[in-house]
Amino acid sequence: SPLIELADVRKRYNLGRPNEAEVLHGVSLRLAAGEFAALIGPSGSGKSTLLNLIGLLERLTSGSYRIQGQEMAGLDDAGLTRQRRQTLGFVFQFHHLLPAFSALENVTLPVLMREGRIGRSQLERARALLDAVGLGEAMHKRPGELSGGMQQRVAIARALVLSPPLVLADEPTGNLDRHASDEVFALLRRMHAELNTSFLIVTHDPRLAARCDRVIELVDGRIERDGATTPRDAV
Numbered sequence: 001s002p003l004i005e006l007a008d009v010r011k012r013y014n015l016g017r018p019n020e021a022e023v024l025h026g027v028s029l030r031l032a033a034g035e036f037a038a039l040i041g042p043s044g045s046g047k048s049t050l051l052n053l054i055g056l057l058e059r060l061t062s063g064s065y066r067i068q069g070q071e072m073a074g075l076d077d078a079g080l081t082r083q084r085r086q087t088l089g090f091v092f093q094f095h096h097l098l099p100a101f102s103a104l105e106n107v108t109l110p111v112l113m114r115e116g117r118i119g120r121s122q123l124e125r126a127r128a129l130l131d132a133v134g135l136g137e138a139m140h141k142r143p144g145e146l147s148g149g150m151q152q153r154v155a156i157a158r159a160l161v162l163s164p165p166l167v168l169a170d171e172p173t174g175n176l177d178r179h180a181s182d183e184v185f186a187l188l189r190r191m192h193a194e195l196n197t198s199f200l201i202v203t204h205d206p207r208l209a210a211r212c213d214r215v216i217e218l219v220d221g222r223i224e225r226d227g228a229t230t231p232r233d234a235v
């Protein structure tokens with residue numbers, strides 16, 4: 001079975017009024033292991049909503065969502081949390097690092113949350129990831145002592161520390177200047193090449209979308225386009 005499979009997924013936000021707003025109108029989508037895909041579309045088209053559904057941070061209103069063949073729709077909150085920690089890593093536009101903790105402590109935090117302790121091999125993996133993202137020298141610094149691009153590298157290492165099969169990134173370079181943005185994107189591509197992890201990346205930036213392997217375009221809550229990037233995408 002595919003890594004993830006959504007079939008006819010609808011999402012309505014209950015606004016407490018009779019005219020509830022449906023923002024996803026029957027989205028069907030498969031992602032295989034090892035893909036590197038961009039999710040694009042105008043502001044308000046439903047990208048964050050779709051990413052939050054895939055990330056098990058929101059529940060679908062109707063339809064089916066399977067991860068590695070298992071249906072998510074019936075799971076309770078504890079089940080969703082367990083599945084999220086097992087399958088998913090997250091990178092956000094604003095990195096959400098904890099300011100009082102070092103880079104290394106931030107990267108090991110998901111381990112602590114899932115296992116209740118940090119084993120020696122997990123600490124070694126966190127160090128190795130920080131080395132891999134070019135922060136070996138800075139692992140004991142706090143986020144406030146690091147540049148925006150370096151903070152986002154810490155967030156990428158944190159997303160990968162539990163070796164999730166899928167990393168979801170919502171505008172991971174949205175807060176960075178062009179140079180830092182290119183560096184962070186190149187890092188995502190390199191981590192994808194080195195690890196057996198799929199990436200789904202929401203971006204407004206057509207330059208970055210063109211450098212993904214696949215582009216999924218959402219318009220008004222529907223998938224308007226889904227396919228491999230072509231030379232036409234290069235800008």
Ligand code: ADP
Pocket residue numbers: 043044045047048171
């Ligand atoms: P994004 O649009 O990047 O996913 P959010 O999920 O935080 O950002 O946006 C929440 C809502 O705020 C969106 O549905 C959109 O309608 C609005 N919004 C976000 N960014 C902008 C923007 N740059 N200009 C106008 N509206 C925006």
Ligand code: ADP
Pocket residue numbers: 013021023041042043044045046047048049050
């Ligand atoms: P995008 O990420 O593409 O900008 P969003 O998923 O943020 O789009 O938003 C899609 C639509 O859903 C927008 O009309 C937005 O206003 C609405 N929306 C998003 N989050 C909520 C929410 N928590 N409650 C109600 N409406 C929401």
